[in-house]
Amino acid sequence: MLSGFSLCPGLFYDTPAQDGILSRIRIPGGILDSKQCRAIADIAENYGGGYVDVTNRANLQIRELRSGINPQVLQHLQNIGIGSRNFAIDHVRNIMTSPTAGIDPQELMDTRPLVQGWDNYIAAHPELSGLSAKFSVCFDGGGQVSVCDRLNDIIFAAVLIKGRVYFRLHLSVGVKGKPPIDMGIVLSPEQCLPVCGSLAQVYLKYTDPQTRRKLRLRELLNHLGCETYLQEVQQHLPFKLTPHPQLKETSYLKLSPLPLEKTANSNYFHIGIHPQRQSDLFYIGVVLPLGRLEGQQIRILADLAQKFGSGTLRLTPWQNLLITDIPQPCLSDIKNEITALKLDFSPSNINSALVACSGNKGCAASATDTKADALALAKYLQTHVSLNHPVNIHFSGCEKSCAQHSNSDITLLGVTQESENGALAAYHIYVGDSVRGVAIGDSNHKFGRQLYQYVTFDKLPRLLGQMLQLYKIQCQNPDESFREFVNRYEIVQLQSFFSSVI
Numbered sequence: 022m023l024s025g026f027s028l029c030p031g032l033f034y035d036t037p038a039q040d041g042i043l044s045r046i047r048i049p050g051g052i053l054d055s056k057q058c059r060a061i062a063d064i065a066e067n068y069g070g071g072y073v074d075v076t077n078r079a080n081l082q083i084r085e086l087r088s089g090i091n092p093q094v095l096q097h098l099q100n101i102g103i104g105s106r107n108f109a110i111d112h113v114r115n116i117m118t119s120p121t122a123g124i125d126p127q128e129l130m131d132t133r134p135l136v137q138g139w140d141n142y143i144a145a146h147p148e149l150s151g152l153s154a155k156f157s158v159c160f161d162g163g164g165q166v167s168v169c170d171r172l173n174d175i176i177f178a179a180v181l182i183k184g185r186v187y188f189r190l191h192l193s194v195g196v197k198g199k200p201p202i203d204m205g206i207v208l209s210p211e212q213c214l215p216v217c218g219s220l221a222q223v224y225l226k227y228t229d230p231q232t233r234r235k236l237r238l239r240e241l242l243n244h245l246g247c248e249t250y251l252q253e254v255q256q257h258l259p260f261k262l263t264p265h266p267q268l269k270e271t272s273y274l275k276l277s278p279l280p281l282e283k284t285a286n287s288n289y290f291h292i293g294i295h296p297q298r299q300s301d302l303f304y305i306g307v308v309l310p311l312g313r314l315e316g317q318q319i320r321i322l323a324d325l326a327q328k329f330g331s332g333t334l335r336l337t338p339w340q341n342l343l344i345t346d347i348p349q350p351c352l353s354d355i356k357n358e359i360t361a362l363k364l365d366f367s368p369s370n371i372n373s374a375l376v377a378c379s380g381n382k383g384c385a386a387s388a389t390d391t392k393a394d395a396l397a398l399a400k401y402l403q404t405h406v407s408l409n410h411p412v413n414i415h416f417s418g419c420e421k422s423c424a425q426h427s428n429s430d431i432t433l434l435g436v437t438q439e440s441e442n443g444a445l446a447a448y449h450i451y452v453g454d455s456v457r458g459v460a461i462g463d464s465n466h467k468f469g470r471q472l473y474q475y476v477t478f479d480k481l482p483r484l485l486g487q488m489l490q491l492y493k494i495q496c497q498n499p500d501e502s503f504r505e506f507v508n509r510y511e512i513v514q515l516q517s518f519f520s521s522v523i
């Protein structure tokens with residue numbers, strides 16, 4: 022029996038944070054109806070700081086709660102479909118899918134029934150309360166707004182093979198932070214949930230359900246080996262796991278992995294106005310600065326969704342939201358209403374791809390006030406640079422990188438610098454892709470290549486302003502991303518461009 026430690030926030034138990042109690046609401050697929058939105062706004066205002074934060078799993082977090090939410094209110098939330106039906110599995114990670122599932126013109130399959138099916142499955146299997154809180158499952162329908170690059174333990178990714186839709190199974194294995202690996206198995210849509218259930222059952226077999234210390238699936242796969250693990254999964258199934266036909270092998274156990282596909286800037290494709298697969302209907306992706314919404318903004322957005330669309334808000338793993346099913350004649354009105362809420366829907370808005378962890382206001386581990394610094398930086402950049410593409414800027418208060426696990430264009434890592442005048446809050450700056458295989462502490466890092474060390478916040482706005490300006494002027498073509506742009510240069514070359522600021 023193996024074990025590892027895990028404690029994650031939920032709705033049915035109190036999690037203390039620096040700024041009060043933290044409550045996290047699981048929202049499978051990130052889809053909320055108007056009634057649920059209003060109930061959440063009430064809780065944020067009656068119990069917490071009056072706002073909610075959308076997380077990188079399309080959950081909602083309510084912070085600064087002064088007391089636990091009372092049992093009648095929790096019961097009401099369950100009655101209207103918020104939170105887990107079985108509170109024992111409330112800690113298990115939110116089920117992820119593309120926020121455009123069912124409306125994406127390019128998707129191969131609407132994955133919402135799979136999300137619902139897996140949520141029903143875990144609610145009906147109380148033994149799954151023994152899963153690690155980080156046991157994470159994602160269904161990707163193969164559309165334009167892909168979630169394949171989000172870190173998950175298990176990803177089912179839709180592919181087309183000889184005119185039929187299958188799902189490729191990817192599992193998290195190997196080094197922490199590495200993208201899940203293709204197991205070389207293709208599944209029909211009907212096979213995904215039984216396989217997911219079997220993956221969970223095998224996990225439970227090797228972990229102690231009583232202990233609070235739970236292993237990540239990755240650690241268990243590393244310990245047992247994928248081959249042994251999948252052989253045990255196979256024993257629970259009434260059908261045979263099928264190897265990917267392109268790989269021309271007889272056993273999936275001998276197959277080499279296929280990479281997950283992703284295009285540059287595709288993560289932020291959802292911002293702005295886009296046609297749906299349903300003719301004459303559109304969705305609008307709204308930018309939420311640092312994923313935050315005030316209670317009153319949630320209510321008004323819910324009203325807009327009801328008035329102009331299908332009455333639902335869809336939260337995205339990039340901490341923005343969508344209003345869907347808007348007829349073309351209503352677009353102008355809804356755009357005006359969103360602007361009146363002081364929100365924006367422009368893909369080039371610097372806030373569309375700005376991410377920050379809780380920072381030192383909410384987390385004792387943080388070296389810096391990441392959220393305040395991120396907002397101040399965005400305010401400066403909005404008046405000094407206009408972008409053609411979203412540039413993903415990520416503030417992290419420590420190495421753990423809770424707010425964003427995938428690489429960003431620019432990462433600002435909060436650090437403390439000892440000086441004669443005491444401890445000083447500063448940032449290490451990383452850009453583009455790291456060089457594979459180089460250890461932490463070198464000039465290359467899991468966040469990217471290190472550009473500068475110990476930069477105090479007062480220098481950041483001008484420095485990043487110059488970086489973005491340079492990118493805009495010198496990019497090779499309109500589609501070149503910031504990441505591709507900086508990857509073309511050596512670090513010393515980049516440093517020479519900004520020597521007047523640093």
Ligand code: SF4
Nearest residue numbers: 378384387418419423
């Ligand atoms: S990244 Fe570090 S500082 Fe930020 S919330 Fe996570 S643990 Fe706290």
